[in-house]
Amino acid sequence: MPRSGKEARARLEAAALELFLERGFDAVTTAEIAARAGVTERTYFRHFPDKREVLFDGERRLTEWVTEALASVPLDMPPWPAMRRTVDLIVPHLEANREAGDRLATIAAATPALQERAAAKEARLIALITDLLATRGASADEAALVARTTWGVLALAIRAWRTAPNTPLQSHVDRGFTLLGRLVSA
Amino acid sequence: MPRSGKEARARLEAAALELFLERGFDAVTTAEIAARAGVTERTYFRHFPDKREVLFDGERRLTEWVTEALASVPLDMPPWPAMRRTVDLIVPHLEANREAGDRLATIAAATPALQERAAAKEARLIALITDLLATRGASADEAALVARTTWGVLALAIRAWRTAPNTPLQSHVDRGFTLLGRLVSA
DNA sequence: GTCTATATCGCGATAGAC
DNA sequence: GTCTATCGCGATATAGAC
Numbered sequence: 001m002p003r004s005g006k007e008a009r010a011r012l013e014a015a016a017l018e019l020f021l022e023r024g025f026d027a028v029t030t031a032e033i034a035a036r037a038g039v040t041e042r043t044y045f046r047h048f049p050d051k052r053e054v055l056f057d058g059e060r061r062l063t064e065w066v067t068e069a070l071a072s073v074p075l076d077m078p079p080w081p082a083m084r085r086t087v088d089l090i091v092p093h094l095e096a097n098r099e100a101g102d103r104l105a106t107i108a109a110a111t112p113a114l115q116e117r118a119a120a121k122e123a124r125l126i127a128l129i130t131d132l133l134a135t136r137g138a139s140a141d142e143a144a145l146v147a148r149t150t151w152g153v154l155a156l157a158i159r160a161w162r163t164a165p166n167t168p169l170q171s172h173v174d175r176g177f178t179l180l181g182r183l184v185s186a
Numbered sequence: 187m188p189r190s191g192k193e194a195r196a197r198l199e200a201a202a203l204e205l206f207l208e209r210g211f212d213a214v215t216t217a218e219i220a221a222r223a224g225v226t227e228r229t230y231f232r233h234f235p236d237k238r239e240v241l242f243d244g245e246r247r248l249t250e251w252v253t254e255a256l257a258s259v260p261l262d263m264p265p266w267p268a269m270r271r272t273v274d275l276i277v278p279h280l281e282a283n284r285e286a287g288d289r290l291a292t293i294a295a296a297t298p299a300l301q302e303r304a305a306a307k308e309a310r311l312i313a314l315i316t317d318l319l320a321t322r323g324a325s326a327d328e329a330a331l332v333a334r335t336t337w338g339v340l341a342l343a344i345r346a347w348r349t350a351p352n353t354p355l356q357s358h359v360d361r362g363f364t365l366l367g368r369l370v371s372a
Numbered sequence: 373g374t375c376t377a378t379a380t381c382g383c384g385a386t387a388g389a390c
Numbered sequence: 391g392t393c394t395a396t397c398g399c400g401a402t403a404t405a406g407a408c
Contacts, residue, residue: 029402042374080369180335191394215378216378
């Protein structure tokens with residue numbers, strides 16, 4: 001049992017995932033997660049602020065992808081095309097991590113508390129994108145609108161992708177933007 | 187102390203609002219809310235499933251407004267214009283209930299747990315709108331996209347309205363849709 | 373690491389309202 | 391009288407303080 005923080009954290013994540021999939025989120029206690037990971041409950045709460053957060057480390061990576069992707073887009077590109085390109089750059093990451101996303105979706109589907117947390121994470125991510133776009137020179141309104149709308153298309157595409165898994169995510173994304181364009185201009 | 191459930195519930199809401207504004211959400215216990223309302227803590231939890239929910243009765247009215255507004259829009263109107271009209275119909279309600287919204291925003295601003303709940307409520311409302319639009323004949327994708335996007339514009343307009351209170355909400359809404367149109371078609 | 377506050381929920385009994 | 395809201399008591403788990 002390595003005491004090194006990183007490994008304990010990883011074991012906690014794995015233990016939580018197993019237990020949640022076995023019994024469902026509500027039927028598992030933090031004490032049980034800690035026990036299966038071979039640490040004390042106290043240690044659990046040193047790594048994660050609450051019972052839900054152990055499931056959302058993937059979300060951290062998502063924000064990194066977004067930040068990096070947007071940073072790689074030329075500064076003279078206006079907000080909307082910049083975000084379209086950012087979405088395109090994130091898609092491969094999402095495709096490569098499909099299973100993690102599906103697992104989370106499965107567990108969260110039965111747990112309102114996790115849906116809340118997920119909604120909050122998405123809101124925070126949109127706020128981050130808004131800030132990044134504003135830094136690139138967009139007005140506050142424009143930044144907020146572009147962030148919300150483009151991310152909305154991506155979120156929608158991901159959902160469609162879950163029900164139609166054989167179509168590449170990028171196709172769902174493209175279809176979403178096309179549809180949006182048709183709707184708004186009509 | 188009347189036994190009628192409605193009054194107890196109303197007293198609980200009022201008591202919670204007062205206490206949260208006095209001391210902040212985290213510094214108030216459910217026992218204190220119940221005490222000020224003249225009931226037991228157990229009774230609190232019979233009316234509200236958790237400590238946060240007591241603040242979100244207004245949200246229930248919001249969903250009613252949305253449902254009614256959309257129901258009043260002719261069925262042969264396509265989803266996007268139908269939602270634009272729906273938003274216009276909701277705006278007066280929002281303007282009439284500005285104070286309640288401001289109060290909630292004030293309390294929630296300092297409380298991540300309430301921001302989570304608010305994000306979740308918004309997600310549920312968007313899901314409701316999606317369903318309503320689908321019932322009117324929109325495809326699943328179209329319904330979801332229209333719901334998310336139009337509500338996004340409204341949410342944004344409300345935020346702008348809070349910082350620029352002298353401009354009518356409707357102007358913020360119109361500005362949002364105009365800006366969106368410019369962005370998407372560019 | 374231990375200790376504790378407090379949110380949340382189950383159950384049986386009671387008491388207004390109709 | 392029947393309902394349903396409320397009470398009183400108790401149990402457990404999360405989360406934070408010391």
